Amino acid sequence: MSIQNKVIDYFRGNARDLPWREPGTTPWGVLLSEVMSHQTPVARVAPIWREWITRWPTPADFAAAGPDEVLRAWGTLGYPRRALRLRECARAIVDEYGGAVPRDVDTLLSLPGIGAYTARAVACFAYGVNAAVVDTNVRRVYARVVEGKFLAAPRAREIADVTALLPDVDGPVFSAGLMELGARVCTATNPRCPECPLEAECAWVAAGRPEPTKGELKRKKVQKFEGTDRQVRGKIMKVLREAEGPVPQAAIDVVWPEAAQRSRALFSLLSDGLAVQDDSGYFHLPR
Numbered sequence: 001m002s003i004q005n006k007v008i009d010y011f012r013g014n015a016r017d018l019p020w021r022e023p024g025t026t027p028w029g030v031l032l033s034e035v036m037s038h039q040t041p042v043a044r045v046a047p048i049w050r051e052w053i054t055r056w057p058t059p060a061d062f063a064a065a066g067p068d069e070v071l072r073a074w075g076t077l078g079y080p081r082r083a084l085r086l087r088e089c090a091r092a093i094v095d096e097y098g099g100a101v102p103r104d105v106d107t108l109l110s111l112p113g114i115g116a117y118t119a120r121a122v123a124c125f126a127y128g129v130n131a132a133v134v135d136t137n138v139r140r141v142y143a144r145v146v147e148g149k150f151l152a153a154p155r156a157r158e159i160a161d162v163t164a165l166l167p168d169v170d171g172p173v174f175s176a177g178l179m180e181l182g183a184r185v186c187t188a189t190n191p192r193c194p195e196c197p198l199e200a201e202c203a204w205v206a207a208g209r210p211e212p213t214k215g216e217l218k219r220k221k222v223q224k225f226e227g228t229d230r231q232v233r234g235k236i237m238k239v240l241r242e243a244e245g246p247v248p249q250a251a252i253d254v255v256w257p258e259a260a261q262r263s264r265a266l267f268s269l270l271s272d273g274l275a276v277q278d279d280s281g282y283f284h285l286p287r
Contacts, residue, residue: 010197014180019050025126027101031118048077052073059090067273067287105120120132134162135179137183144203162178181196240285246282266283
C-alpha cells in the first residue's frame with residue numbers, strides 16, 4: 001500500500017471529532033476554524049467556534065457585528081487583534097465577493113489577515129482543492145518520513161515538496177491525514193512510532209531514530225507569560241470586555257501595580273485599535 005493510501009486510511013479511521021469537520025460545514029465555518037486555531041489548542045477553539053458559527057453563520061452576519069461584540073466574544077482565545085482582522089476579512093468577502101468565501105488560493109490570499117497557510121487550508125478543506133497545506137505538523141512528518149530528520153525549519157521549497165506527495169484522488173483527505181499524524185502520533189517530543197502507519201517507510205526510523213542535531217534543536221525562545229506586557233494587556237482587556245460602559249483610569253490602574261508597564265500596555269492597546277479613550281478620558285472597546 002502506498003504512503004498516500006496509508007495516510008488516507010489512517011485519517012478515516014482515527015480523525016478527531018472536530019465540529020468544523022461535520023458534514024454541512026460551510027467555507028466560512030472552515031475559514032473561522034483555521035483563524036481561531038492559529039497557535040491555539042483545538043480543545044479551546046471548539047466550543048467558541050460553535051458559539052460563533054451559531055451567532056454569525058455567514059460572513060455578512062459577522063461583518064455587521066460591532067468591534068466590541070467581536071472582542072467580547074473572542075475573549076481570551078488568542079491575540080485579540082486577530083478577531084478584528086477576521087471582521088475586516090468578512091467585510092471584504094461581503095463587499096468584494098458577494099458574501100461568498102473565495103475558493104482559489106490567490107484570491108484568499110488577498111483577503112485581510114489571510115496568510116499562505118490559511119488560504120491553502122480553506123481552499124483544500126472547504127472546497128476540495130488539491131493544494132498542499134503545510135503547517136508545523138506536516139513539516140515534521142515530511143522531515144522524518146522523507147528526509148530522515150528529527151525536525152525541519154520552514155523553507156522555500158516546502159510547498160513544492162509536499163505538493164509532489166499529493167495523490168490525484170482524495171488529496172484533501174491525505175492533507176488532513178498528514179496534519180492529524182503530526183498532531184497525534186509524529187509529535188515533536190516522544191513520537192509514537194509503533195502507532196504510525198508510515199513506520200515502515202519512515203527514513204528517520206530506518207536511520208535508527210537519530211537524536212536531533214544542534215541546528216534542529218535551535219528553537220525560538222518561548223517568552224514567559226507571567227509579568228510580561230502581554231499579561232498586563234490581557235488584564236486591561238478583561239476590564240474593558242466585562243464593563244457595561246466606559247471605565248475610568250482608576251479601574252485600569254488597579255489591575256497592575258507597576259505604573260510604567262501598565263501605561264505601556266494600555267498605550268499599545270490604544271495604538272492597536274483594541275481600546276479607545278473618549279473625550280472624557282474614559283476607556284472602552286472600539287465600537
